[in-house]
Amino acid sequence: MSASAHRPEHPGEPADRDRCVAAEIDEELAFHLDAATADGRAAGLNEAEANAAAARAFGEVSRHRDACLRVAYGSTMMRKKWAIGLAAVLILASGYVAGLATPELLRELDGGSDWARIGAFEGLEWRGDTPLVLVDDRWWVLEKIHGRDVEEVLAHSEAVYEQRGRERFSEDLFEVLKSMGLPGETLDATLRDPAIGRVETRRGLEMNEEARNSAKRGLWKLREGVPMPPTAI
Amino acid sequence: MPKASSTSTEPSDSPELLRGTLDMMILAALDDRPRHGYGITRRIEQRSGGVLGVEEGSLYPALHRMVKRGLLSAEWGTSENNRRAKFYRLTPTGRKRLKNDRAAWVIMAEAIGGVMAGDAARRKGATA
Numbered sequence: 384m385s386a387s388a389h390r391p392e393h394p395g396e397p398a399d400r401d402r403c404v405a406a407e408i409d410e411e412l413a414f415h416l417d418a419a420t421a422d423g424r425a426a427g428l429n430e431a432e433a434n435a436a437a438a439r440a441f442g443e444v445s446r447h448r449d450a451c452l453r454v455a456y457g458s459t460m461m462r463k464k465w466a467i468g469l470a471a472v473l474i475l476a477s478g479y480v481a482g483l484a485t486p487e488l489l490r491e492l493d494g495g496s497d498w499a500r501i502g503a504f505e506g507l508e509w510r511g512d513t514p515l516v517l518v519d520d521r522w523w524v525l526e527k528i529h530g531r532d533v534e535e536v537l538a539h540s541e542a543v544y545e546q547r548g549r550e551r552f553s554e555d556l557f558e559v560l561k562s563m564g565l566p567g568e569t570l571d572a573t574l575r576d577p578a579i580g581r582v583e584t585r586r587g588l589e590m591n592e593e594a595r596n597s598a599k600r601g602l603w604k605l606r607e608g609v610p611m612p613p614t615a616i
Numbered sequence: 617m618p619k620a621s622s623t624s625t626e627p628s629d630s631p632e633l634l635r636g637t638l639d640m641m642i643l644a645a646l647d648d649r650p651r652h653g654y655g656i657t658r659r660i661e662q663r664s665g666g667v668l669g670v671e672e673g674s675l676y677p678a679l680h681r682m683v684k685r686g687l688l689s690a691e692w693g694t695s696e697n698n699r700r701a702k703f704y705r706l707t708p709t710g711r712k713r714l715k716n717d718r719a720a721w722v723i724m725a726e727a728i729g730g731v732m733a734g735d736a737a738r739r740k741g742a743t744a
Contacts, residue, residue, distance in 0.1 A: 411702045418654040440672050447673030454680040499686030557686060568689050568707035589708050
């Protein structure tokens with residue numbers, strides 16, 4: 384049995400992104416099965432025996448593939464049906480709440496909370512469309528993340544999360560960066576001192592829950608020695 | 617190498633225990649260097665002397681979930697056989713989790729060991 388024989392057919396996956404995610408999962412699972420088959424051959428099994436042993440050890444490919452897809456989309460199919468059903472009820476129930484049934488709401492209902500809730504900055508305040516961030520007890524203008532202009536990251540967040548784009552940028556930067564295909568575990572940030580204009584790049588800023596909570600709940604205000612952010616930049 | 621027979625740990629036996637244990641073993645398998653999924657299964661098998669094993673396919677949803685939770689990062693690279701493969705590595709968050717899990721595991725193992733040893737074994741240990 385060749386690796387391609389392990390790959391299940393899923394003709395109902397419509398969008399390019401879906402196809403891309405599914406293709407990567409298929410490639411990853413096929414690699415595993417091929418490697419296991421090769422090890423079986425190296426251990427003296429013939430081709431059919433090696434294929435059978437690899438397949439037996441792996442388990443049902445389509446089940447594991449579907450589980451990976453559910454992780455990728457943050458929900459089980461049942462939850463997706465619930466979300467769609469609930470949105471439909473909202474729309475039908477009231478013209479007022481129909482306005483709430485946006486794609487953003489669907490995403491929220493659809494398991495958005497699976498993403499890591501971590502952040503890199505202990506404080507984040509907005510001055511117009513410019514984010515000020517607290518790093519090492521000093522306020523900086525955040526200019527770039529991973530070399531991308533902040534405007535680009537924010538525009539992406541607003542395109543994906545619509546009216547909650549800025550809030551998502553502030554509170555769920557990990558998810559925003561991941562959805563752009565950028566690293567989210569640590570951050571390379573280009574920062575400008577708003578007082579003297581000096582620019583610094585901080586590499587490998589750790590993202591963690593403490594920083595996110597501090598920024599989200601304004602906990603930095605309770606710490607001694609931390610200045611208030613400048614009112615104008 | 618593929619296991620010749622199925623393991624005694626079936627996913628349906630205790631899914632919560634399995635999930636927590638599997639995540640912990642994945643973190644430990646990546647402690648020294650990045651590995652692809654197949655490498656992780658081999659590492660777990662090797663480190664456990666072949667005793668511990670899970671259905672290999674169940675590793676992948678766990679890996680993808682751990683990436684999403686920020687415990688691991690994933691990157692496509694080239695395998696030892698010159699094939700494209702997805703490699704996983706610990707993130708700082710994952711490394712911190714591994715450290716905590718290891719500490720908790722030692723406490724848990726000692727506690728369960730104490731219960732399982734029974735009075736006779738403990739008396740024997742006390743008189744030895």
